[in-house]
Amino acid sequence: MLLEGRSLARRQRFEITQLGIARTFQNIRLFGEMTALENVMVGTDARHRTSVPGALFRMPRHYAEERAATEKSMALLEFVGIADRAADKARNLPYGYQRRLEIARALSTEPKLLCLDEPAAGFNPAEKDELVALIRKIREDGYTVLVIEHDMRVVMGVTDRIVVLEFGRKIADGEPEAIREDPAVVAAYLGVPTMALLELDGVAVHYGRIQALAGVSVSVEAGEIVALIGANGAGKTTTMRAVSGLRPLSEGRVVFDGEDITRLRADLRVRRGICQAPEGRGVFPGLTVLENLDMGAYTRKDRRSAAYRDDLDHVFELFPRLAERRDQAGGTLSGGEQQMVAIGRALMARPRVLLLDEPSMGLAPQIIQQIFRIISSINEQGTTVLLVEQNASQALALAHRAYVLETGRVVQHGTGRQLLDDPSVRNAYLGVA
Numbered sequence: 001m002l003l004e005g006r007s008l009a010r011r012q013r014f015e016i017t018q019l020g021i022a023r024t025f026q027n028i029r030l031f032g033e034m035t036a037l038e039n040v041m042v043g044t045d046a047r048h049r050t051s052v053p054g055a056l057f058r059m060p061r062h063y064a065e066e067r068a069a070t071e072k073s074m075a076l077l078e079f080v081g082i083a084d085r086a087a088d089k090a091r092n093l094p095y096g097y098q099r100r101l102e103i104a105r106a107l108s109t110e111p112k113l114l115c116l117d118e119p120a121a122g123f124n125p126a127e128k129d130e131l132v133a134l135i136r137k138i139r140e141d142g143y144t145v146l147v148i149e150h151d152m153r154v155v156m157g158v159t160d161r162i163v164v165l166e167f168g169r170k171i172a173d174g175e176p177e178a179i180r181e182d183p184a185v186v187a188a189y190l191g192v193p194t195m196a197l198l199e200l201d202g203v204a205v206h207y208g209r210i211q212a213l214a215g216v217s218v219s220v221e222a223g224e225i226v227a228l229i230g231a232n233g234a235g236k237t238t239t240m241r242a243v244s245g246l247r248p249l250s251e252g253r254v255v256f257d258g259e260d261i262t263r264l265r266a267d268l269r270v271r272r273g274i275c276q277a278p279e280g281r282g283v284f285p286g287l288t289v290l291e292n293l294d295m296g297a298y299t300r301k302d303r304r305s306a307a308y309r310d311d312l313d314h315v316f317e318l319f320p321r322l323a324e325r326r327d328q329a330g331g332t333l334s335g336g337e338q339q340m341v342a343i344g345r346a347l348m349a350r351p352r353v354l355l356l357d358e359p360s361m362g363l364a365p366q367i368i369q370q371i372f373r374i375i376s377s378i379n380e381q382g383t384t385v386l387l388v389e390q391n392a393s394q395a396l397a398l399a400h401r402a403y404v405l406e407t408g409r410v411v412q413h414g415t416g417r418q419l420l421d422d423p424s425v426r427n428a429y430l431g432v433a
């Protein structure tokens with residue numbers, strides 16, 4: 001085992017720290033009776049140059065160093081977000097704070113390599129998200145980080161490269177996207193093969209001689225919000241049409257819930273649970289709100305049932321404005337209200353995946369916020385969402401994962417966060433350098 005070409009074999013633990021490796025432990029190992037600050041200072045001491053006589057005689061240089069070490073330790077507590085409890089004994093800190101304190105202590109040795117052993121152990125999803133943010137921040141600060149973790153969301157959220165071990169053997173090594181799809185990993189890790197709910201595989205679509213999509217591969221897992229972003233004309237709507245069956249493919253295939261639906265008629269796709277709120281909303285102007293919503297349920301045979309009324313109630317709960325306007329003609333609604341009708345109508349078909357094409361288009365910022373919040377709650381209630389948006393920053397903030405389309409091709413994909421932070425995406429789509 002080598003660090004920068006130097007062997008680590010037969011070295012003492014302190015030597016390894018001095019060479020530049022710091023770690024945290026799966027089971028927290030803090031000095032419980034010491035304060036948070038003192039726990040970090042122990043780490044800075046590992047780097048201290050003050051000689052023992054210097055410390056004994058309290059030379060001025062020693063004080064200066066101690067002050068510097070205190071400041072540095074406080075800065076580290078600040079960095080990991082627990083400076084408010086610096087003076088508390090480690091054993092009195094909440095669990096999440098103790099985990100962060102361990103990381104601060106490890107960083108205090110100024111490691112070249114930071115090793116985190118199951119840092120997310122015992123965390124709830126919100127804490128895991130915070131941890132992911134912290135690890136990213138550490139990385140952005142220039143540290144190299146080795147994470148040992150089994151939580152795939154955490155792993156996918158922070159890594160550039162993944163090595164997969166099984167029973168002491170390496171079974172895969174590569175970039176996260178490749179690992180996620182690696183059959184050996186999937187089989188070993190999950191025991192069962194996973195399948196995307198919706199998958200576009202090498203899809204090409206033509207309008208006459210114009211090729212609108214080429215080799216587009218997109219996968220949407222059950223429970224996700226996946227966003228497609230891209231400039232006007234990039235092929236976003238065409239991708240939606242390929243999914244909903246409104247446009248035939250010239251190459252590739254569409255798989256839904258394990259079934260190849262490439263050649264399935266659009267109305268049969270709706271019956272399978274692929275429901276679209278189309279671009280431009282498509283509200284019938286002469287029909288009332290209620291009649292418009294009912295159109296969404298046209299494939300259903302249970303329109304007199306309690307289930308049907310429940311679904312209608314549910315739509316009115318999501319969109320109270322529509323409840324007030326149930327007898328108003330679609331054509332007289334505002335843009336925001338029409339968008340609500342379009343989404344509500346798609347919901348009436350009981351979607352398993354809801355396709356939303358530019359739901360924010362032409363709406364006032366406040367209404368956009370409201371629509372995005374509703375999309376998020378629809379998703380939390382269990383509906384998978386494929387969202388097309390030109391409003392990239394909001395779409396990326398909302399989506400679990402996203403794909404960037406440029407002139408009919410996928411040019412990037414990643415988690416919403418990754419793309420939000422990506423300089424080229426920021427440049428091209430978020431209007432910031």
Ligand SMILES: Nc1ncnc2c1ncn2[C@@H]1O[C@H](COP(=O)(O)OP(=O)(O)O)[C@@H](O)[C@H]1O
Pocket residue numbers: 207210211212230231232233234235236237238239
């Ligand atoms: N009905 C059509 N006939 C011919 N070309 C079309 C048609 N619809 C879209 N296109 C072309 O396909 C490309 C992708 O369009 P589209 O999918 O609507 O993009 P987006 O939704 O990203 O704005 C564009 O070049 C567009 O001009």
Ligand SMILES: [Mg+2]
Pocket residue numbers: 236237238279358
């Ligand atoms: Mg479009």
